[in-house]
Amino acid sequence: MPRWAIYTIFAAGVLLILLCCLCICIKCCCKGKKKKRQQKTGENINLKGVNGKTTTALVQPDVADVDYGSTKKQRGRLLYSLEYNAALSELIVGVKQADSLMAMDLGGSSDPYVKVYICPDKPKTCETKVFRHTLNPVFNEQFNFQISKSSLLKSTAVMKVFDFNRFSKHNIIGELRVQLCNVDWNHVIEEWQDLAEPAKFEEEELGEICFSLRYVPTAGKLTVVILEAKNLKSMDIGGSSDPYVKVQLALDKRKWKKRKTSIKKKTLNPYYNESFTFDVSFEQIQRVNLVVSVWDHDAMTRNDAMGKIFLGCDATGNQLRHWADMLSNPRRPVAQWHSLLSAQQVNSTLSLKKKIPLHSKLPF
Numbered sequence: 001m002p003r004w005a006i007y008t009i010f011a012a013g014v015l016l017i018l019l020c021c022l023c024i025c026i027k028c029c030c031k032g033k034k035k036k037r038q039q040k041t042g043e044n045i046n047l048k049g050v051n052g053k054t055t056t057a058l059v060q061p062d063v064a065d066v067d068y069g070s071t072k073k074q075r076g077r078l079l080y081s082l083e084y085n086a087a088l089s090e091l092i093v094g095v096k097q098a099d100s101l102m103a104m105d106l107g108g109s110s111d112p113y114v115k116v117y118i119c120p121d122k123p124k125t126c127e128t129k130v131f132r133h134t135l136n137p138v139f140n141e142q143f144n145f146q147i148s149k150s151s152l153l154k155s156t157a158v159m160k161v162f163d164f165n166r167f168s169k170h171n172i173i174g175e176l177r178v179q180l181c182n183v184d185w186n187h188v189i190e191e192w193q194d195l196a197e198p199a200k201f202e203e204e205e206l207g208e209i210c211f212s213l214r215y216v217p218t219a220g221k222l223t224v225v226i227l228e229a230k231n232l233k234s235m236d237i238g239g240s241s242d243p244y245v246k247v248q249l250a251l252d253k254r255k256w257k258k259r260k261t262s263i264k265k266k267t268l269n270p271y272y273n274e275s276f277t278f279d280v281s282f283e284q285i286q287r288v289n290l291v292v293s294v295w296d297h298d299a300m301t302r303n304d305a306m307g308k309i310f311l312g313c314d315a316t317g318n319q320l321r322h323w324a325d326m327l328s329n330p331r332r333p334v335a336q337w338h339s340l341l342s343a344q345q346v347n348s349t350l351s352l353k354k355k356i357p358l359h360s361k362l363p364f
Ligand SMILES: [Ca+2]
Pocket: 104, 105, 110, 111, 163, 164, 165
């Protein structure tokens, strides 16, 4: 082969490689810009919600425009009721039924339940039962909130419809926000309203925890396996935490027994797989609450609570469901993910009394 031919082939090869590199570079640049632009619009919307006095209702159309263009997602609607008993300072929120909910699961259905709380005080969060495989659940549940007339007029009732999933995060289908100053309290309100896109700024995300429960009635053994947690809050400078999990039992609402996992350093997604077995007789299990809390370990200062959850006879919603699943499947471990709540919120709902004096020889 003549020398010039070899040179030509070599030059053509180099040119081809250069062209490829150029193509890849251009593609990467475009992607980066697109991402940045998307992030920017997201930030704008969030800032508007946090800083300005703009209400959720005003923010929503923007979000819908950005995400879905002209075809706004239909989330379904909810029938609710509101009633205020001034003599008892009691607000009664009724969650009646939902209709044409958005399908969140692969089979074209959802497993809806509703969380109800009052903003901005948020003394407690209530949950309805979960209805499996339906887009038209009939809840017929009502929840009472202690609230004075003056704070009632400054508050908002929030109803959030979620899709339950046993092994993954529960997805929000949509929400309603009713400003209570606009309500005519001379009548019981009962009305249908279309669910809106959830407001992302208000709720503090504390992360989720997965654990399994197993109860053996004949042996009187309750086993809690703390499996893992994810999306925990960062508590330390540097954007991380050193989480460990406390497992506590209460009997008749009194602190009873507790255990701890090991500390996982510098992570917001710790994996534990640590098992704790407690002696709990069949007679006691009906009166027990299990409190699971996540803490950030600090060498120099006090450890901080990062989130909490409780299950048992006084629990509601998803937590009660997990507990009931454990009791109805004796000897079988039942695992489930739970969204963590603030320690303050759980403490006010559960309000445990001081420790039971132990006269047994249990190692706690
Ligand atoms: Ca589901």
